[in-house]
Amino acid sequence: MTVAVDLPPEQGWFRRNRMTLTPLLFLLPGVLFFAVYVVIPIFQSFYISTYEWNGLGELQEQGEFVGMGNYRELMGDRAFEVSLWNNVKWLALYLLAIPGGLFIALFLNQTVTGIRIYKSLFFFPFVLSQVVVGLVFSWFYLPREGLLNAALTLFGMEPINVLGDPTLATYGIIAAGLWPQTAYCMILYLTGLNAVDPEQIEAARLDGAKGWRMLWHVVIPQLRPATFIAFVVTIIGALRSFDLISVMTNGGPFGSTRVLSFYMFEKALSEYGFRMGYGSAIAVVLFLIMLVFIAYFLWSMWREEREARR
Amino acid sequence: MHNPVTRLAGALALSTALVAPAFAGSHGASLDGTLRIISDMSNPAPRAVMEKLAADFGEMHPDLEVELDIVDREAWKSQIRNALSANPPDVVNWYAANRMLPYVESGLFMDISDMYASGELTGLDSVKGAMTIDGKQWGVPYSYYQWGIYYREDIFNELGLSEPATFEEEMANCQKILDSGRKCYTIGSKFLWTAGGWFDYLNMRTNGFDFHMELARGEVPWTDDRVRETFANWRKLIDMGAFIDDHQTYSWQEALPFMVNGEATAYLIGNFAVPHLREAGLSDDQIDFYQFPKIGDHPMGEDAPTDTFHIASGAQNVEAAKAFLKYVTSPEVQAEINGPDGLGQLPVNANASVADDEFIQQGFEMLSQNATGGIAQFFDRDFPAEMAALGMEGLQEFMVFPDNLDDILQRLESARQRIYD
Structure with a gap:
């Protein structure tokens, strides 16, 4: 005990500041990795996008500074325009996964024998790798042997080659992507529905609310956190779409299913792609688009946290 | 040679000299x-x-x-x-x-x-x-390996066709094949390069090997009339319906069953397809090979990727x-x-x-005696990488929508001016 009394004057700088230092130390590994693998590469992309460089050898020696040249070229690049529009299509249509997931979740939110089995069956597509989903769907769409055309001809309709038709191919791929994404949103809503307050439902029922009005005014507002997460993962999923495209059409037919991430890969890293600078410029554009959403997400999270603190 | 290791090496060099004289010629010393x-x-x-x-x-x-x-x-x-x-x-x-x-x-x-x-x-x-x-x-x-037209010999015999030497004969054959309810050529253009093979041959035959190489080096505009002539010849086949439908959806392997099942009679492809055809159950009596027929009066150039x-x-x-x-x-x-x-x-x-081997021998004979025009590598190896990628995409588009040709050529021409400069 007497020893403890003597201690305070001997306390080092580290001990005195440990309340500030400890969290910083715990943050350090995360911050370090985030900086090395995320933040610094973002700035590197900006930097490289001002060069014409084939990605081999040193940037300083082999690269040629072109300033905004790559961006100017992007403006007139039709393939870029197609990719950008496809990204918009992906963003808009991928959001269908949210109402789809909500609908299935409401449907499955009941107590029937074996409901767990049904729930896991509905969740199954999300467990599958995207590559497998892509393969399964490309077999489904096969022009001659595919199930889709078998069904269409059964109903007396003309068979269609979804992935071979430049006007349809992107929609075909998005449909494939919606399958696992809907399952993901479903599981988010299922957990959300567990947290719905039964007393509020009861009160609403006493006031005579049912059906759509009950869903719209009572249930959905309580599902807001689930909706927010579903929105975030779906937007990010739509902008990240790459594997399905690579597996199902490889960007074709004649480049009609490319999105920005795929086009970037093609230009910078693929078999015939030796334009690091140009690829980086595409990456920067994609980053800026993502930044809009990321900023919105961060802002709404910050706002919510501030309200919670009040 | 007092060191036992070097002695061993010397002996080894001597013994390998018997096995591979060309190798042991200058390297007497051992490698480590x-x-x-x-x-x-x-x-x-x-x-x-x-x-x-x-x-x-x-x-x-x-x-x-x-x-x-x-x-x-x-x-x-x-x-x-x-x-x-x-x-x-x-x-x-x-x-x-x-x-x-x-x-x-x-x-x-x-x-x-x-x-x-x-x-x-x-x-x-x-x-x-x-x-x-x-x-x-x-x-x-x-x-x-050689490229060329691999075809179903049994179907050719059934229809009384013989290996064509000119493009007219090729088209006459194709008409008969189409009349029998089959397609002339199978192709899977999902990964684009197979279309490059067709362009290589049609361009080398229409305008000669030297012109093809000038185009590959970027010395000729894509909008040149001679290039258009190549596409016009290609279009003749497309308009006949010579190629299988929906080829843009298939890889080259997925296009093989059309030939194996007899729905299409021929495949312009490299010799690497032969083992696959044999594995699928076709005997050597059923498959044969001929050189891509003559179109213009040019010495024949061939694709033989190395x-x-x-x-x-x-x-x-x-x-x-x-x-x-x-x-x-x-x-x-x-x-x-x-x-x-x-x-x-x-x-x-x-x-x-x-x-x-029937096909290797035929290929060897063709390349050593009948490829006087010259030997090309392949579309994606002769053209610079970016030009090849854009070019093959255009070729695939042309095969599906031949009416887009003007737009495709304009696009390739502007790419050429940028890439080669």
């Missing part, structure tokens, strides 16, 4: 250290060949440790740049002609002109050109790497690895014996 090879020969047959090559070479040089790393062939096409930049191996696989260019320009492949100049590599004169950029040689070939070995410029064991390249190209090794038990392709060394 480690030789690191990264190979893309990942398909089952090539993989066995590569593993045996490395093992045999290691056996000849007991002091040398051969480290072989086999990478998936498709994956290697994008991995090679990383492999060559950081901690490079000694020897790598790649492809000839313009496909080498980015690596040559960036100084990642070693200049091995001295090996050609010193006469260490003999019998490679005919393939040397494909390894040359800026008057220097950057690697050695190890195998090549696969290669290169020394990385950052190689640690250059001496061993050079010895390996020399070993691979020696007549005996060439005959063995390209034989029917190996790759089933053509040896690059003129002194090597050609396998006794």
Whole structure:
């Protein structure tokens, strides 16, 4: 005990500041990795996008500074325009996964024998790798042997080659992507529905609310956190779409299913792609688009946290 | 020669001299250290060949440790740049002609002109050109194969058709095939390059090999009337309905069943398709081969893509790497690895014996006697990478929507002006 009394004057700088230092130390590994693998590469992309460089050898020696040249070229690049529009299509249509997931979740939110089995069956597509989903769907769409055309001809309709038709191919791929994404949103809503307050439902029922009005005014507002997460993962999923495209059409037919991430890969890293600078410029554009959403997400999270603190 | 190790090495050199004289010629000394090879020969047959090559070479040089790393062939096409930049191996696989260019320009492949100049590599004169950029040689070939029209001999017999020599005969044949309810050609253009094969041949036949190469070097605009003439010839076939439907959805392998099932009678493809056709159950009586027929009055040029070995410029064991390249190209090794038990392709060394196989023999005869126009590598190896990628995309689009030709050619022309400048 007497020893403890003597201690305070001997306390080092580290001990005195440990309340500030400890969290910083715990943050350090995360911050370090985030900086090395995320933040610094973002700035590197900006930097490289001002060069014409084939990605081999040193940037300083082999690269040629072109300033905004790559961006100017992007403006007139039709393939870029197609990719950008496809990204918009992906963003808009991928959001269908949210109402789809909500609908299935409401449907499955009941107590029937074996409901767990049904729930896991509905969740199954999300467990599958995207590559497998892509393969399964490309077999489904096969022009001659595919199930889709078998069904269409059964109903007396003309068979269609979804992935071979430049006007349809992107929609075909998005449909494939919606399958696992809907399952993901479903599981988010299922957990959300567990947290719905039964007393509020009861009160609403006493006031005579049912059906759509009950869903719209009572249930959905309580599902807001689930909706927010579903929105975030779906937007990010739509902008990240790459594997399905690579597996199902490889960007074709004649480049009609490319999105920005795929086009970037093609230009910078693929078999015939030796334009690091140009690829980086595409990456920067994609980053800026993502930044809009990321900023919105961060802002709404910050706002919510501030309200919670009040 | 007091040192027992060197004595052993001398004896070994002597014994290998009996096995592979071309190899042991100048290298009396033993090789040591480690030789690191990264190979893309990942398909089952090539993989066995590569593993045996490395093992045999290691056996000849007991002091040398051969480290072989086999990478998936498709994956290697994008991995090679990383492999060559950081901690490079000694020897790598790649492809000839313009496909080498980015690596040559960036100084990642070693200049091995001295090996050609010193006469260490003999019998490679005919393939040397494909390894040359800026008057220097950057690697050695190890195998090549012919392209041409593989067709169903039994269906041709049934319809009373014979191998055509001219484009008119080709189209007359095709009309009869179509009348019998079949398609003339199968093709899977999902990965684009198969369409490049059609363009290569149609352009080489319509305008000659030299013109084709001028186009590849960017010296002729894509909007040139001669290029349009090539597409006009192509269009004749497309308008007849000669090609299978929905080919943009299939890979080249997925297009094979059309020929196997007899729904299409012919396939313009490389010799690598033959083992697949045989495996699918077609006998040699049912498949045969002919050279792409004549269109204009030009000496025939042929596509014969060459696969290669290169020394990385950052190689640690250059001496061993050079010895390996020399070993691979020696007549005996060439005959063995390209034989029917190996790759089933053509040896690059003129002194090597050609396998006794119907298709390899026909291909050898065609390339050595009837390819007077010249030997091209292939669309995606002769054209610079970016031009090839854009070009093949345009070719696929043309095959599906021939009416878009003007737009496609405009696009390729503006790409040409940017890429070659």
